[in-house]
Amino acid sequence: MDLDVTKAQREDRVLTLLHMLGADAADEVLERLDPTVTSLLRQRLAALSTTPPPVRKQRQVLDEFERFFQFAVSNKRTELRLHTEEEAEQAQAPEGVPLTGDPLVDLEKMNIYQLAGALEAEQPRTVALLLKVASPRRIAQILEHLPPEKREQIVREMSSDPRAPEIILRRIAMTTIERASSLPTEPRPKDDPVFRMVEILRATDKPNRRQILKALEERDPEQATQINQALYQFDDLLKMDDAQIQKVLARVDSTTLSTALFGADSRIVDKIMNNLSKRARASLQEELSFRKNVTGAQLKATRQLVTSAIAESEQETE
Numbered sequence: 001m002d003l004d005v006t007k008a009q010r011e012d013r014v015l016t017l018l019h020m021l022g023a024d025a026a027d028e029v030l031e032r033l034d035p036t037v038t039s040l041l042r043q044r045l046a047a048l049s050t051t052p053p054p055v056r057k058q059r060q061v062l063d064e065f066e067r068f069f070q071f072a073v074s075n076k077r078t079e080l081r082l083h084t085e086e087e088a089e090q091a092q093a094p095e096g097v098p099l100t101g102d103p104l105v106d107l108e109k110m111n112i113y114q115l116a117g118a119l120e121a122e123q124p125r126t127v128a129l130l131l132k133v134a135s136p137r138r139i140a141q142i143l144e145h146l147p148p149e150k151r152e153q154i155v156r157e158m159s160s161d162p163r164a165p166e167i168i169l170r171r172i173a174m175t176t177i178e179r180a181s182s183l184p185t186e187p188r189p190k191d192d193p194v195f196r197m198v199e200i201l202r203a204t205d206k207p208n209r210r211q212i213l214k215a216l217e218e219r220d221p222e223q224a225t226q227i228n229q230a231l232y233q234f235d236d237l238l239k240m241d242d243a244q245i246q247k248v249l250a251r252v253d254s255t256t257l258s259t260a261l262f263g264a265d266s267r268i269v270d271k272i273m274n275n276l277s278k279r280a281r282a283s284l285q286e287e288l289s290f291r292k293n294v295t296g297a298q299l300k301a302t303r304q305l306v307t308s309a310i311a312e313s314e315q316e317t318e
Contacts, residue, residue: 022163103173116145118180128157251309258287260302262294
């Protein structure tokens with residue numbers, strides 16, 4: 001959020017955000033604040049229940065909070081998941097089913113292994129909120145593919161009937177679909193050495209990462225290729241500066257880009273648009289407006305091409 005604002009404006013934004021979180025979540029937050037301010041905040045929050053903030057203001061506050069949150073996350077070492085080129089051949093949601101671009105609808109369509117993988121990294125309460133908009137059959141599928149401890153935590157949260165406005169549910173769903181699209185379409189083998197090495201390299205500084213990769217290439221070129229392919233992900237675009245984004249765009253054609261951006265996080269779309277010429281931006285916006293359905297296979301293939309471009313541009317600087 002902007003720092004150059006008055007105390008009253010900051011409090012107003014906090015109250016709007018608490019209102020959007022719902023009564024249960026707001027109470028949990030308020031209990032952790034200084035008691036001297038909690039009473040006043042509760043009174044003002046109660047007033048919002050009868051006169052809620054305009055939807056436009058809610059979206060603005062949510063966008064500001066998300067930018068602030070992403071800044072905090074980007075300054076922390078990331079723990080990212082492996083995605084591979086191999087296709088699942090056993091029971092899974094068919095990749096040919098097109099995604100609609102509506103995150104709440106696509107929760108029902110997404111490959112179950114990808115979706116469960118994305119939700120495994122979420123807080124139990126967040127998952128419980130998201131499952132409120134899923135069908136009973138889908139809820140059962142998701143819970144079945146989560147670790148037992150995580151499953152129990154989610155069920156406990158679901159039993160408390162957590163609530164949140166649709167605008168927040170849609171934002172959570174959009175982020176989940178975005179992350180899920182880069183995950184494997186099959187169950188990950190236990191103790192996968194490629195996965196372990198990718199996790200290590202993702203947490204390693206670039207100079208040391210390059211040295212490790214070079215050693216792996218000399219010892220096992222095939223495994224090094226698998227690791228290289230899994231090392232970068234589509235949502236890495238969020239952490240790249242404008243110069244890096246432009247290097248990626250130089251390697252990707254417009255058709256691939258418009259397909260890869262279908263249903264993508266609005267922050268990624270905005271970042272891409274801001275690094276295009278006026279003419280290229282108008283052309284891409286037109287392509288996106290005409291694109292109504294994209295299959296899971298198409299989305300995965302085009303995002304993999306973008307990911308390959310990310311890898312090439314990143315390795316140039318390593």
